[in-house]
Amino acid sequence: MTEHDAPPKAAPVLHANTKTRRMVMRSIAMGGAVVGASLFGFFPVLRKWTPRLRPPGAIDETDFLAACIKCGQCVQVCPVKAIELGDLDEGFGVGVPYVPARAQACDFSCDAVQCVLACPTGALSHKISKKEEVRMGLARLDRPNACLARKGEGFKGVARPAPFKGVHRYPEIDRWKPVKLAEYKYDLALCDLCVRECPVPNAITLEPLSGDPADKRRTPVVHQACVGCGMCEMICPTEPASIVIDIRRKWGDA
Amino acid sequence: MMKLFSSLKVMLGAAPQRPTEYTPEAQAMMEAKRLVKGPEKARQIKAAHAEKHSHKWRNIRWATLIAVNLIFVLSYRFDVQLVEGALTASRVIGFHFADLNSAIQVMLAYKVILINLVIGTGTVLFMWWLLGGRTFCSWTCPYHLLAEIAEKIHLALAKRKMVVDYPLHRGSRTVLYVVFAALAFISGYTVFESISPTGIVSRALIYGPGLAMVWVLGLLAYEIIFIRRMWCRYICPIGLTYGFVGAVSPLRVSYSMENCLHEGDCRKVCLVPHVLDCTKKTYADDIKVAIGSDCTRCGLCIDACPTGSLKYEVKGLNRLL
Numbered sequence A: 001m002t003e004h005d006a007p008p009k010a011a012p013v014l015h016a017n018t019k020t021r022r023m024v025m026r027s028i029a030m031g032g033a034v035v036g037a038s039l040f041g042f043f044p045v046l047r048k049w050t051p052r053l054r055p056p057g058a059i060d061e062t063d064f065l066a067a068c069i070k071c072g073q074c075v076q077v078c079p080v081k082a083i084e085l086g087d088l089d090e091g092f093g094v095g096v097p098y099v100p101a102r103a104q105a106c107d108f109s110c111d112a113v114q115c116v117l118a119c120p121t122g123a124l125s126h127k128i129s130k131k132e133e134v135r136m137g138l139a140r141l142d143r144p145n146a147c148l149a150r151k152g153e154g155f156k157g158v159a160r161p162a163p164f165k166g167v168h169r170y171p172e173i174d175r176w177k178p179v180k181l182a183e184y185k186y187d188l189a190l191c192d193l194c195v196r197e198c199p200v201p202n203a204i205t206l207e208p209l210s211g212d213p214a215d216k217r218r219t220p221v222v223h224q225a226c227v228g229c230g231m232c233e234m235i236c237p238t239e240p241a242s243i244v245i246d247i248r249r250k251w252g253d254a
Numbered sequence B: 001m002m003k004l005f006s007s008l009k010v011m012l013g014a015a016p017q018r019p020t021e022y023t024p025e026a027q028a029m030m031e032a033k034r035l036v037k038g039p040e041k042a043r044q045i046k047a048a049h050a051e052k053h054s055h056k057w058r059n060i061r062w063a064t065l066i067a068v069n070l071i072f073v074l075s076y077r078f079d080v081q082l083v084e085g086a087l088t089a090s091r092v093i094g095f096h097f098a099d100l101n102s103a104i105q106v107m108l109a110y111k112v113i114l115i116n117l118v119i120g121t122g123t124v125l126f127m128w129w130l131l132g133g134r135t136f137c138s139w140t141c142p143y144h145l146l147a148e149i150a151e152k153i154h155l156a157l158a159k160r161k162m163v164v165d166y167p168l169h170r171g172s173r174t175v176l177y178v179v180f181a182a183l184a185f186i187s188g189y190t191v192f193e194s195i196s197p198t199g200i201v202s203r204a205l206i207y208g209p210g211l212a213m214v215w216v217l218g219l220l221a222y223e224i225i226f227i228r229r230m231w232c233r234y235i236c237p238i239g240l241t242y243g244f245v246g247a248v249s250p251l252r253v254s255y256s257m258e259n260c261l262h263e264g265d266c267r268k269v270c271l272v273p274h275v276l277d278c279t280k281k282t283y284a285d286d287i288k289v290a291i292g293s294d295c296t297r298c299g300l301c302i303d304a305c306p307t308g309s310l311k312y313e314v315k316g317l318n319r320l321l
């Protein structure tokens, strides 16, 4: 036996104990604070403080928040940059993607649904491969009295004047290059922007308001095919938009 | 096997133990060192510190860390599609990568095994196993760099007696690991992700900062004023996950007792000084010891050691060379 096998000299016990006890108390306090802080994320979620329009293919909201790994790959592939990531005020929704439709809608100009293909976790469900299958929400004519078509009015000029930054890939111009709405001029005898630019066939139509053939007035009518992409909300020239998306609403919901 | 077990135990929060048995070589070396005393010892220490220590590995590591994060940022900004995503999950030239801890959180909360995520974690698992330890932490995590700078500020202030470090129990990270895993499973939300500074900073760099950075700055301020390196040392489950992955790996930091003067320069700079306990007098059971799994492979100790007793080493390669 050599001397380095001797047990180390006992430390001054009392002092060490109070020190350790304080350290353990501090650790518990810190742990509680950190877990507490993380649980604050519940408030915005449970109270639905910040309802968000989720990208195409998003699974049921609760599962979506769980499944999304918050990587932003969906953000990166979208050609019109329609997807943004949530911030801290969204609680567990921090880093989770949404589409701010009025500012920049999803126009499905990406060929299939690129964001869905990019998602590594299936938070944007790979069961969806066509824009027609998407169900983000439903459009609804929110302010019928403001709607230009219902007033029988035409529309001339840019739908959303500068400094509006939103873009749209017009198939008839150059389907690969997004055009700023603030730079694209219309000249319409009757406003039908929401119908004209809707990317989904038969999602929305303009219907006559009365039986009178001389009556110019029409009203936008949303049909079951509507996927809730937000294009109509973005393009509507009235301020605020006459037509809006009801987030996650499905056809037949109250 | 015993060594792996005790290195994991230390990582989970146990205090490192002084060995009870030594190899004959180690005993002989300790004996020889004991003969060097007083003025001779002082002379050796002085000679060793004559050369100013370098920042070689720190500089290489910082450059790597910044480069990795910059690739994410630039690749998105200039739309090169080389790397897509953030540190939580990404696609690198078409290959899926997923941060192990984020993937675990998602699978616990969502309760579905996702094939792309399994592929992504597989790639990452292999990579970090090769590099070993918590290499992710010090070579990739952007919060690590911020915390390292905050630590420098803390130490500078502490030197002027303006702040004091209030250390916590290292077991708290293990407890929090279990708590966050349980929270994800029970609540069905990836609770930890909402406060993870790694994810927040990574996304802030790529997609632009938001409110969430306030939380990160708060953490840094807290670390500067109260607890040295609080997040990385006592909280972050990502570190623990990678610690397990890299527990047995070919690359590591290795300690050789021979020239070591035991004055502990290495332990002063280390984020996880408990892994360097073997550098204390009579704490190494052999003349060469591999540093434990909690080590982040940052190389600060290698830079700091005046006698070159700590080195990066690839297991088995020494025998080949």
Ligand code: SF4
Binding pocket: A055, A056, A077, A078, A079, A080, A081, A082, A083, A106, A107, A108, A109, A110, A111, A112, A113, A114, A115, A116
């Ligand atoms: S489907 Fe819409 S949101 Fe998704 S990438 Fe295409 S345009 Fe962007």
Ligand code: SF4
Binding pocket: A067, A068, A069, A070, A071, A072, A073, A074, A075, A095, A096, A097, A118, A119, A120, A121, A122, A123, A124
């Ligand atoms: S790609 Fe999927 S996992 Fe990543 S942020 Fe988008 S929805 Fe979330």
Ligand code: SF4
Binding pocket: A146, A147, A148, A149, A150, A191, A192, A193, A194, A195, A220, A235, A236, A237, A238, A242, A243
């Ligand atoms: S774009 Fe707006 S104003 Fe024009 S028809 Fe549609 S809802 Fe009415």
Ligand code: SF4
Binding pocket: B253, B269, B270, B271, B272, B273, B275, B276, B291, B294, B295, B296, B297, B298, B299, B300, B301, B302
């Ligand atoms: S042991 Fe060395 S390489 Fe490992 S974390 Fe500490 S200083 Fe860094």
